[in-house]
Amino acid sequence: MKLKGKALRLPVNDNVNTDYVISGRYKFKITDPKELAKYIFEDIAPNFYSRIKKGDFIVAGENFGCGSSREQAPQTIKAAGVSAVIAKGYARIFYRNSFNIGLALIECDTDSIEDGDLLEVDIKDGTLINKTKNVKLFTNPIPPVMRKLLDDGGVIRHFKKHGGFKF
């Protein structure tokens, strides 16, 4: 699976928590992910939604998605048209939630990626090419369990297809 889009940077780099992804103010009021997407990152980057073009990547530093277990966080990212998050590392609940709903998370050193850079990611072989800078970045391979969930289209489809977990 090849993904192509531009890098979107946030004003916060490390420890972007799920309250920042989608505020508790909205997640209790709005249940439609497409509607929630309009408020994505609102507390740290107002109007962020208008910057997203389908297929773009969110690029961040360490411990992305820490804090609350809200599944609305990866749901909102996915519904906003983002194809994958690229960060140095992820908090564990967010990590599971994302693959469970079929949102890919790429782990790599993101320091050299700037806002607006055009990126190409191959989920299969783990290559990440920064087209703007013309450099290839090393990514950590997606663990087999997560790959399986992603390939099956999320945990619900995985569970139905195999009648349980099959790793």
Next chain:
Amino acid sequence: MGKGKTIAEKIFSRHAGRQVKAGDIAICNVDFCFGQDGTSSIIIDSFKKLGNAKPFNKKKFYMVIDHSAPSPNMAVSKIHQKMRNFARETGVGMYDIGEGVCHQLIPEEGQVVCGDLVLGADSHTCTYGAINVLSTGVGSTDLAITLASGKNWFRVPETVKIIVNGKIPKGVYSKDIILHIIGLFGANGCTYKSVEFYGEAIESLSVDARLTISNMAVEMGAKSGLMKADKKVLSWVKKHSKRHPRPIKADNDANYIEVTKLDISKLSPQVACPHTVDNVKSVKKLKDIKIDQAFLGTCTNGRLEDLRIAASIIRNRKIHKDVKFIIAPASKKIYLDAIREGLVNTFVTNGCTVLSPGCGPCVGTHCGVPADNEIVISTANRNFKGRMGNPSSFIYLASPATVAASALTGKITDPRKYL
């Protein structure tokens, strides 16, 4: 390298039906699972998507209405109604408005006992680690899978051992200890890992005070914050549950990825400053920070002994005229005990606003959203920008004593002179 096992490795081995160690992927049986009103709507949707699914055990799944309870608006009312209907249709358990915060109710109601493996669709599920339960937060879809099958998959975590030694000084509480630890480790310090807390300081604490420490393990990224089942824990669990506890001890030669020893005999009251939980400073360093609101409550510090500490500080004193002091007992039982002990009387007489049991303003849905530029001192576990409903406000986190003392003076205050 030791051959022995950590608490997490043993609990996962027990529930996987085979011996597993850190790094292994294990499919495990889960003893109890739950969701709250911020996560249950998606649990129900995901559960229905599984097609023809039935709850694996009606008594082992509960939904708790605590995050916005009672409902502040129509949209939330609709979610609550959906939860009630689902409980009626399927016969699963439900704690409705006024019962309390999930993480207080679940151990208090005796739903979980030592040695259990528990999943909650809420990140602070790690709270029950204090009573020797491996409990951890997951998202709604993960929870729906467990609701349908009684199982889930886990990556067995590495374990960090934290030994807290020293006699706890006057005016310092379990909240100060865990804030200090989070300050040292950082928000990312224990990501994907299990933490085991030991040491004479931990042993000297009541079980209620220990719950505060395990509650905040997730603020450094941990999957669980475990403690051993000593006499205090066993008698606490026996008092609250009819179920038989099956405590788990780590082996002496267990493998730890990191061992940290702390001496807290000289620790001062600690405060987490905006906008991250690991931005921790001694209260002594915070001079002249005026506050507009104080909040006492939540799954971190809304227990009876927390209310007692606060009441003892404000009794016969006056809340500062510019401070709104909001108090939410963590459960109905605590609320009733506080009424019986006269604590509620002290609070209300002295100008505090006491809310019904629940999360209160912790997550910004209702009942105490700060205005722009307002400063709040709170006993909660998170101070992220916007957490209490307004991204232009500032949240400081501290112990019930520090919060109560600050409510008296109108600025962040060392509680020791009021004790």
